[in-house]
Amino acid sequence: MIIPRAAHTISRADISPAALKVLYRLKEAGYQAFLVGGGVRDLLLGIVPKDFDVATNALPEEIRRVFRNCRLIGRRFRLAHVHFGDEIIEVATFRAAAAPAEVDDDDHREIPDARLQDDSGRILRDNVYGDIDDDVWRRDFTANSLYYNIADFSVWDYTGGVADVKDRVLRLIGDPETRYREDPVRMLRAARFAAKLGFSIHPDTFTPMQELAELLGGVPAARLFDESLKLFLAGHGVASFDRLRNFGLLAHLLPATAQELDRDPDGPFSRLVQLGLSGTDARVRADKAVTPTFLYAVLLYGPILRRMTDRMAAGQPASYALDGAIDEVVMAQVRRIGVPKRFTMPLKEMLVLQPRFERRDGRRALGLLAHPRFRAAYDFLLLRVQAGYVSQELADWWTEIQTLDADARHEKVAALASSHGDEAAEEGVAEDGGEARPRRRRRRRRGRGGSGGSGGPAPVGE
């Protein structure tokens, strides 16, 4: 069905100038050019699209010849990226959804091994080119399969996408089970679009998810990491998390997190996750930076504390138990979601600092303030307070001390020492653990066996 310009609400004024340039340039070079995917869907809904995707009958090499500012990317799915400053317009060549055997005629410029599937039906490579009649059927949801034609500004709707957008329903194109097997990430995309757009999921699209969710285990960890950022760091993290849980997908993405939440649905960890995600959503809305480090620290904190407790019950001193628990939980998680080291390293530093907030004798307190990870660790402390892990008084103390100059800071620490004289003295002993002086700027006690903890209470958080 072709909907003429007069019968729809998509206006060029709402399309980014860069996307328009790409569309017009392709058209002038003699190719078909359509705006497709989320851009068309969102414009019909009256939302500002996150990005604009273009579909064309030009082959990747041909696209590259049209644009100087163009890079070809992707192996699984070959694409052209046209760069305009910060903005990237993704240009995809029409692809065929049919099996390779059916598309070996001249129209379909198949390249050898262009399509590859594994035993579960997962598509490993999808570079069988076709025309728009093919391309519409290989897209995921009907709402994502609408094409805006730059030649006459009409919208092409083969799959009933316009009606589904109106009804706010997500419906997979084709046989849902087959489509999930081809690409299990489509289940996550269903959760994400349901969250972001407030759409419901058509029952036929919903039902097979329960049974097929475990196929997420076969998706490359790096792709799941990318997908996790779109779910949780794009301004609708609370809603995404909620959908993932309800759809039975969370346990396959964040198994330790899901398990911990099931064990204690109303406990502090549940609150921490809710607060962490809603805080992140608010930051995105306010255009503030968000980071996978903080996100994954929140998501894994419950499982880490549990493992730490287990380790302490088995006789490990607190600091080693925490260290080991972080490594253990993070390592298990990154096998599934490939969070890069540049995020997991600071995550660990941030969590290791947490117990140090609870020990406020002079030297250590002031040292913590100067720690390069202080800011992130302090933000995490505030979240722990809100979730009910630690007292508000502790947060207030750390909030106030940051506002003071050096002399006032020393006074504040001294005041605490005199009001909690015994506690501070005791801590001092524990901290020394009978070790040799001088002790200014001591190294972290890593690798010294547990000997430091053999005397008094174990040093926490070092």
Ligand code: ATP
């Ligand atoms: P947004 O950009 O708002 O997150 P989008 O729908 O544009 O949403 P993209 O990931 O940018 O999503 O993909 C662009 C289009 O490519 C989709 O609308 C869909 O038509 C198609 N597409 C993307 N991923 C898949 C997939 N895994 N299977 C089938 N089609 C897909």
Ligand code: MG
């Ligand atoms: Mg998009």
